[in-house]
Amino acid sequence: MTILDTRLAAAPAASLAGRYAALRNRTERLAAPLSPEDQTIQSMPDASPTKWHRAHMTWFFETFLLLPYQPGYRRFREEFGFLFNSYYEAAGPRHARPKRGMLTRPSAAEVGAYRAHVDAAMDRLLRDPPAEALPLIELGLQHEQQHQELLLTDILHALSQNPLLPAYDADWRDPAASPGLARLIPGPEGVQQIGSGGESFAFDNETPRHKVWLDPYRIADRLVTNGEWLEFIADGGYRSPMLWMSEGWAACQAEDWQSPLHWHRREGAWFQYGLAGLQPLDPDAPVRHISWYEAEAFARWAERRLPTEAEWEAASGLPGFRDAEGIGWQWTGSAYRPYPGFRPWEGAVGEYNGKFMINQMILRGGSMATPPGHSRATYRNFFPPTARWQFTGLRLAADAA
Amino acid sequence: MTILDTRLAAAPAASLAGRYAALRNRTERLAAPLSPEDQTIQSMPDASPTKWHRAHMTWFFETFLLLPYQPGYRRFREEFGFLFNSYYEAAGPRHARPKRGMLTRPSAAEVGAYRAHVDAAMDRLLRDPPAEALPLIELGLQHEQQHQELLLTDILHALSQNPLLPAYDADWRDPAASPGLARLIPGPEGVQQIGSGGESFAFDNETPRHKVWLDPYRIADRLVTNGEWLEFIADGGYRSPMLWMSEGWAACQAEDWQSPLHWHRREGAWFQYGLAGLQPLDPDAPVRHISWYEAEAFARWAERRLPTEAEWEAASGLPGFRDAEGIGWQWTGSAYRPYPGFRPWEGAVGEYNGKFMINQMILRGGSMATPPGHSRATYRNFFPPTARWQFTGLRLAADAA
């Protein structure tokens, strides 16, 4: 399908330019606490340097908007077409992903100049954008938001490699989650519809809206907390193979998992490393930085299970369903596969989602690192079951019986 | 759930002993063409030696039937409890899987003695088996059949490592597949039921029978052939990243895939290595020894898709649906996850299936290596998307529109 098929209600041109400027500016604010050194390193192949994110978001506008639609536009630097392509085979060869941290040049300052150059050209384009470019403009903005989240998750991982455990921003405050005990609430059952019907922007992987059958189930009204996770630890959760998927147990042993990522034990007390640096662990806050394997083992220990993505989506609008967004992504029991009738977008952006639909698990909701307004009930986030560096937590579910 | 919940219609004791003897004898016949050397080696961690299979099947009866239900029974050799446990955490520690090929002792002959010893004890038990043992007896027989298939797939891989390309059995003849062009036939749609209802034996992962919603679709009446695969190769299928999942393309390049496993090009002609040794490739025979990644890329190239496992099962009883079993397992588009309401069996055999429900794709049908009568429409086979050493092929599907 084309992105136009998502029936994007295009905003008036003036406000589009404004949205563009505000979003692009938000990226720069997120990078502002970081030194040129911070912005350069890559702590693992799955994560990218801040500087690379800033340049890649810009490459996206340059490649998919300015080159096709802005007459006479030329790349800021020809080599950037190679350096900052992420994974688009149709857009030509690219720098090897695990080597993104070797790019000391261009400097952080030059990346800033690249952004300004593209922003100026985009500003001209956005004054009178051609109709066929509108969906790609929207996609570019959504893409910028996705990388804003990754910028935060990746820099947290990078800074965590430093024994000094520096803070990204000492003034950062984690959002407050819903208080109180968790309750299981019954979800909608029978034939239900999930997925995006195109009434507003959605990624191709959220479409088409389609019917599913749901057996009766219940779903928790809030996320699992650090305090509950401490019980799991105390009860030997990380030492009990019977609780784990076979591959999960192998990962747990190979990587010596004994707690969520970024937990530190100092003189008998638990601390958590986060965007504000090392802080005492809050037992009432939702647990985060857990892999799918840990989430699934916890659910078994709790005699519950993970919800499917369809259950999550069907229930997410119910009264009492708290913290859907804003705290942590929520692992589901669903593998990332295409919806019935899925068609990737046409053209180069067809590679956006479809080619990753294997060996990954679906997360729903949204995290404290997700830009406001970016996520929605139909949003499908996905990571491999070993991934721990995102802001990932869980919400429990159970069969109705 | 307990295996009893599958409501196994237990056969009379006499015929049970007969079934046991026939099945156990079949295993020995499968191993008969193999020398002690052939039976010993392990060609990769995923595959096991013939000798190990023969001993492990025996360990299963010894551990789950004789020790609990045959008063006074003692292990043939105490150490075999350790050596031939596959992955049952509840049954104690075990020999490391990648080191199964280091077990030159016990010899193939001693494994034969082990089998005879257990068979004699089982024969006594089967004369008057306690009711609660009946489901485990059935499971042991099913388990023996599963390893009969693995014995063949694993020895084919092991012998293929030898530059001499020796035949497992020079007289082996591949079964004939359905001739003629493939047709797409419409499958049942709307609310359908899949899974086993317990009317006959089924593994826990096939249960419970449950409702699913199926959008309209069509499914091929036969499998994709070698001749069709040659077109895919000729059209650059192995050189076109746009056809592949991202991880699949990485695997294709890293392992230099240019054709299905066991294809050899000699002086301009294609040959296929199989149980009868190297043979000219038959363009009309179904393709086999392909990974899920290759199957999925082929489907995209053919402007089709893989069926989901629910589509496959719902359509498998239709008139005209050919070669469901007996030729090759058929990759589906479904990830291996539990059915709604799934409960693993109780006790140690609860580890049989559930803990592998991640990072694997479902195959349906049955292959030329599957023992007669072992598979069924609800059967869920599963392997990682990179696996190529099984007898794996594909059947295409398409949306109805």
Add this chain to the structure above:
Amino acid sequence: MTILDTRLAAAPAASLAGRYAALRNRTERLAAPLSPEDQTIQSMPDASPTKWHRAHMTWFFETFLLLPYQPGYRRFREEFGFLFNSYYEAAGPRHARPKRGMLTRPSAAEVGAYRAHVDAAMDRLLRDPPAEALPLIELGLQHEQQHQELLLTDILHALSQNPLLPAYDADWRDPAASPGLARLIPGPEGVQQIGSGGESFAFDNETPRHKVWLDPYRIADRLVTNGEWLEFIADGGYRSPMLWMSEGWAACQAEDWQSPLHWHRREGAWFQYGLAGLQPLDPDAPVRHISWYEAEAFARWAERRLPTEAEWEAASGLPGFRDAEGIGWQWTGSAYRPYPGFRPWEGAVGEYNGKFMINQMILRGGSMATPPGHSRATYRNFFPPTARWQFTGLRLAADAA
């Protein structure tokens, strides 16, 4: 140089055939306790299967003697030229070394037939051997002896991978070493000559005989014992990085060395796994199965050092210098590099030694696995400093001051 340059005193033809037959027969006797399964597996890339050794020794005679010098001789099987070439680039392509354990065929019995076939042809050749073949015949016999030792070291490693710890030969008895306390005896100093002068067979790497300068030194009259090694362990030898080479300490930690290879602790007592199976550790026997790194760390702990190979050779003929041969190879402080004026043999056998003269350390003497009469004072054995699976021990030395 040519092997002729070693001025081999060729034995009369009759006795040569006798020597040939006796040596070849000895190999078969060494393999006799081993089942076909035992003879097939490869426990690590550095070690080879018994069956492969038996075939490779035979390939050597076939390739370097029968094909060039026996008119009309044809290979027993053409493919064996590929399968059993070890590392001779000049002899054409070869089966990958780490895959030697995949050769279930030819069977052990067929390798026996191969040996008999070549032996019959060699017997004819040896009745009236051409003069230019004599050095290669001698080399083939020496080569057979080297692989006799490797056959034992490699099967010990292979059987040690089996949790049953089977004995190669339950009646095997380790040779007795010299009793009593070690004494340091002064060695010859100043300008000395080492290396082979060609008065009898020597490998090319032992030549030419040449002068070296030796500063005053003392060398132990016997090998370090297990009892002395127990003191090293008790004193924290395996936990003290300051005693170790930097790379040795890394290996010690990565592989979790806490004792020599093949030592087992059972209920508070030490046992040693050897050719007779698991036996109580004899504190008076020389330590064996240690890497160079361990030997060097021990010497530092003992406030001694390893002798250089020149010191060892110069001192080895002194009165009181005990256990030069027959117990264990003795690590020296010398890296394996060519002697001044070294010239490899001409022709394909030029690859015999020269191309391995890097990243390996010299061992002198001979072990309980070395065939009688094979070693000599000028013999240069060599292994990487991590190697532990040979019968390797140490003899201490010190500066004279």
Add this chain to the structure above:
Amino acid sequence: MTILDTRLAAAPAASLAGRYAALRNRTERLAAPLSPEDQTIQSMPDASPTKWHRAHMTWFFETFLLLPYQPGYRRFREEFGFLFNSYYEAAGPRHARPKRGMLTRPSAAEVGAYRAHVDAAMDRLLRDPPAEALPLIELGLQHEQQHQELLLTDILHALSQNPLLPAYDADWRDPAASPGLARLIPGPEGVQQIGSGGESFAFDNETPRHKVWLDPYRIADRLVTNGEWLEFIADGGYRSPMLWMSEGWAACQAEDWQSPLHWHRREGAWFQYGLAGLQPLDPDAPVRHISWYEAEAFARWAERRLPTEAEWEAASGLPGFRDAEGIGWQWTGSAYRPYPGFRPWEGAVGEYNGKFMINQMILRGGSMATPPGHSRATYRNFFPPTARWQFTGLRLAADAA
């Protein structure tokens, strides 16, 4: 031994402070062309970031001079004792070497402040240094020089990972080497003396001065050139296994060596990447960035050999022996092992050299990156035989006959 044993002729205090300041200033000038990003990354475990070098040199003075000898001195930051310890077990735990590139903090600027802080304290200490500190002061200065060279070699490797191939300093000019054809000149033979006798500073690994026996030999009066290396390439040097050590050939194939490191072929012409960026290859300049394996293979191809380190040292003072220093380090045929009678320095600096004396080959001379006055005829540089990122070349030798 103690460093004092090297009988350092301590300079008057005033000039010592001047030498210190000049050397420390030279380091900062070397780092000046590099951005904070450039100074942060680590391109492989063997190389270190510029910023880390700058801090580690400073840590050396702080740890071994200021803390013991400057009353009341406190570390600039306590954590730096951990972060910037390289490999001194006696100095306590340290940051893992392969993770040096994760240290975005401290910033390059803060490292500058660290340097200034330590320089101020050192300036005070150097006004009236205690006698027992003099050798360590000298060692600190020598150590600073060694890391000046590594700073250049490591940044060249780091920048070479960037597809933009940025110049370290566009104005850098490689020094001119001796012109003309190479001649073989006879070297001193018989009993010779090599090593440092302590008349001026030397590292412990250069001592003691000792006798060696040298058979007659000849040695080239200049280094092998790029033009000669092009002949080696054209003659199939990188495709001829018979020229190579067995491990060298494996490395050549595994890493796909086809020319020295940093050579690039563009439209039919050869270019070399260096400190000035990409430049046309000068056929008359000495070849550099070759591994020992390549050097040794070249020598065999040229029907020559590498000189031993004793030959090199004995001949280096001969008339006509050109380019001993200032162009490229020269691989020798000698493994890095201790000299007879070697005693490491006492105390923590005893780890300086001794523990690396395995699996490395000796280089002699000095390179264009070596600080002026740092090297000398007895200097022993060492790297593993695979190392290519240093400024490494070769000088040929031959037996006299």
